[in-house]
Amino acid sequence: MSETLRSARLRAVPTRAYAWTAAGLVLAVLPFYLDRFWLQAGLFAMAAALGALGINLLTGATGQLSMGHAFFLAVGAYGYCAFAGDGTDGLAGLGLPGWLAAVLAVALAGLAGGVFSPIAGRLRGAYLGIATLALIFIGQHVLFNAHDLTGGYNGRAVPPLTLFGLTFDDSELLVAQVPFGAVEKLWYLGLALLLGGVLFARGVLRGRPGRAMNAIRDHRIAAGVMGIPVARHRAAVFVLSSMYAGLAGVLLALVFQRTVPEYFGMALSLEYLAMIVIGGLGSVAGAVAGAVFVSLLPQLLTRYSDALPLVSAPGTGGIAPGEAARYLYGAAVVAVVLFLPGGLVRLAARTPETPKSTEPSGEAR
Amino acid sequence: MSTFAEFLINGVSLGSIYALIALGFVVIFRATEVVNFAHASLLLAGGYVTAVLHDDIGFWPALLAGVAGAALVGAAVEFLVMRRHRGGDHSVLAIVTIGVDILLATELTRRIGTDILALGDPWGDAVVTVGPVTIAETRIAALLAAALLITAFLLAFRYTSWGVAMRAAAERQETAALMGIRLGRVSLGAWAVAGGLAAVAALFLTVFPTPGLERATSLAALKAFPAAILGGLDSTTGALVGGLLVGVTESLATGYQGDLAFLGRGIGDLAPYLVMVAVLLIRPAGLFGTKEPARV
Numbered sequence: 001m002s003e004t005l006r007s008a009r010l011r012a013v014p015t016r017a018y019a020w021t022a023a024g025l026v027l028a029v030l031p032f033y034l035d036r037f038w039l040q041a042g043l044f045a046m047a048a049a050l051g052a053l054g055i056n057l058l059t060g061a062t063g064q065l066s067m068g069h070a071f072f073l074a075v076g077a078y079g080y081c082a083f084a085g086d087g088t089d090g091l092a093g094l095g096l097p098g099w100l101a102a103v104l105a106v107a108l109a110g111l112a113g114g115v116f117s118p119i120a121g122r123l124r125g126a127y128l129g130i131a132t133l134a135l136i137f138i139g140q141h142v143l144f145n146a147h148d149l150t151g152g153y154n155g156r157a158v159p160p161l162t163l164f165g166l167t168f169d170d171s172e173l174l175v176a177q178v179p180f181g182a183v184e185k186l187w188y189l190g191l192a193l194l195l196g197g198v199l200f201a202r203g204v205l206r207g208r209p210g211r212a213m214n215a216i217r218d219h220r221i222a223a224g225v226m227g228i229p230v231a232r233h234r235a236a237v238f239v240l241s242s243m244y245a246g247l248a249g250v251l252l253a254l255v256f257q258r259t260v261p262e263y264f265g266m267a268l269s270l271e272y273l274a275m276i277v278i279g280g281l282g283s284v285a286g287a288v289a290g291a292v293f294v295s296l297l298p299q300l301l302t303r304y305s306d307a308l309p310l311v312s313a314p315g316t317g318g319i320a321p322g323e324a325a326r327y328l329y330g331a332a333v334v335a336v337v338l339f340l341p342g343g344l345v346r347l348a349a350r351t352p353e354t355p356k357s358t359e360p361s362g363e364a365r
Numbered sequence: 366m367s368t369f370a371e372f373l374i375n376g377v378s379l380g381s382i383y384a385l386i387a388l389g390f391v392v393i394f395r396a397t398e399v400v401n402f403a404h405a406s407l408l409l410a411g412g413y414v415t416a417v418l419h420d421d422i423g424f425w426p427a428l429l430a431g432v433a434g435a436a437l438v439g440a441a442v443e444f445l446v447m448r449r450h451r452g453g454d455h456s457v458l459a460i461v462t463i464g465v466d467i468l469l470a471t472e473l474t475r476r477i478g479t480d481i482l483a484l485g486d487p488w489g490d491a492v493v494t495v496g497p498v499t500i501a502e503t504r505i506a507a508l509l510a511a512a513l514l515i516t517a518f519l520l521a522f523r524y525t526s527w528g529v530a531m532r533a534a535a536e537r538q539e540t541a542a543l544m545g546i547r548l549g550r551v552s553l554g555a556w557a558v559a560g561g562l563a564a565v566a567a568l569f570l571t572v573f574p575t576p577g578l579e580r581a582t583s584l585a586a587l588k589a590f591p592a593a594i595l596g597g598l599d600s601t602t603g604a605l606v607g608g609l610l611v612g613v614t615e616s617l618a619t620g621y622q623g624d625l626a627f628l629g630r631g632i633g634d635l636a637p638y639l640v641m642v643a644v645l646l647i648r649p650a651g652l653f654g655t656k657e658p659a660r661v
Contacts, residue, residue: 063456065456065459065460119645124649125400127594127649130594130641131594133590133638134591134639137635137638141634144629145628146629277460319475323471326471329467330464330465330467330471331464333461334461337457337464338450
């Protein structure tokens, strides 16, 4: 029995290692083959995955419903602009080097999460969900009104990032006869950030803090009785989740090259919740899978709207691709919760676990 | 002074509308312990039905149809979605309502598009002047209708067998079921009532001085969330007080916008949320909410 187990494990490890290496290689060579559209879509998916990792730590693993994730994305995006901007466009800017601005923007998002944690620490379940809704409206109000900082309705341009002498903008750079513009260069940055984000989240979830978070989600009081500092963990997770959102915001800003306040509304927060529900609550792979699904769907539908039945280009009277995508992921959220508790990752898992381990429970009781 | 009185009366009227919406929200929560994030979409559905039908069948039948329509949508959501989830985990069900909300809101905003639909109400932009105070007729109608509906609801909640069943189910589901109360019907009824109340609220959210039913109407409806929360999710009294508080705050903040210019434009839309956060900081379960006893 133990022999077969061990040999199975010996076989399994290399297969998995090969699969990861192959996937990594494919992702690394994609910029040489894909056009700008696909790379940009991929970058959106990477940024979304980073944000989804954050909200999955908070909502999925710790059971704290947050509808204010878009706010922290906005803090990251606008924070980067404000730290890196040189003030030539008439908007406030400190003119810091890009890498420092990015780090500071992520820290700022974390700080914003920390400032909100006195409220977050006292509320549970639906109360917390609706209180975080307030963040969205406060955020929108500030974004539209603080003209000197955010550029108001029209938003502000995002200064390109410079890292080790390499500027992530459209200045031509030939690599093996392939012109590398902003998206090609950002692709590698995004991959690196996502890899780091995934590894860190995995470390958190598999280690001591992850167990504590799941215990808090499943039974807050029992967790406290067992000696877990509940309030401190909840505040810490809120800060960490905000920092992930901030990082996602920075990456999104760099890809968009312009930040507009409208984007960071309630719909975005709901999108992130949809991602983690579809992918799988509390799981790292689930966050990434859900983010790829939800963020690539509208892009795919837009690209192939001619070939698809029912979907037509925006403004022609039929169902626009964006709307079709929203129908699909709205339905996906409902369908996943009803028929596939545990999300897409459950489909991939070869041996089904007990459904208890990934479902949040207890918090609302 | 008279402008203050106007703001106050408008605020109370607006607040009574929020109270209507929050009441539905609380009813669903009490009957099923589910937080219904699709509530704003239910409201939009009711308003849309009224707006589409009023030209053909007249205003009052259209309003009835809107109420029936929203009640039907609510019941359908309960029957087709909520009832299918056997896990019984309420935080997961709350997320399902977000999915339902995405679906409903997408469909309705697609139908409404960029139009602003009139609901064909009989009051128009007529005003009533009492001494120095000028109030729009729609505001008075809203206040009266809300007061009437809320009283009727509270009486039904207290004295009819439906209300008793609802309260019993809220008290303890299992025991209620053992007593012969059909929980399925109770939650179906709760969703339908919530939809109907929301449809009436939709009417008064879109009449004068607001231009009409548009995409942004659901944003106005969202303000019932802070109303329900700051009153306490499981308290009908809380929904009323919360609604009034939110309405008056919003009306005053919008009215004195000029003096609050340093806070930026549109502070009135933000005020309800700020009040909610302030209240929750002091009372995490809302003003009238029961603090959950901690059981291990």
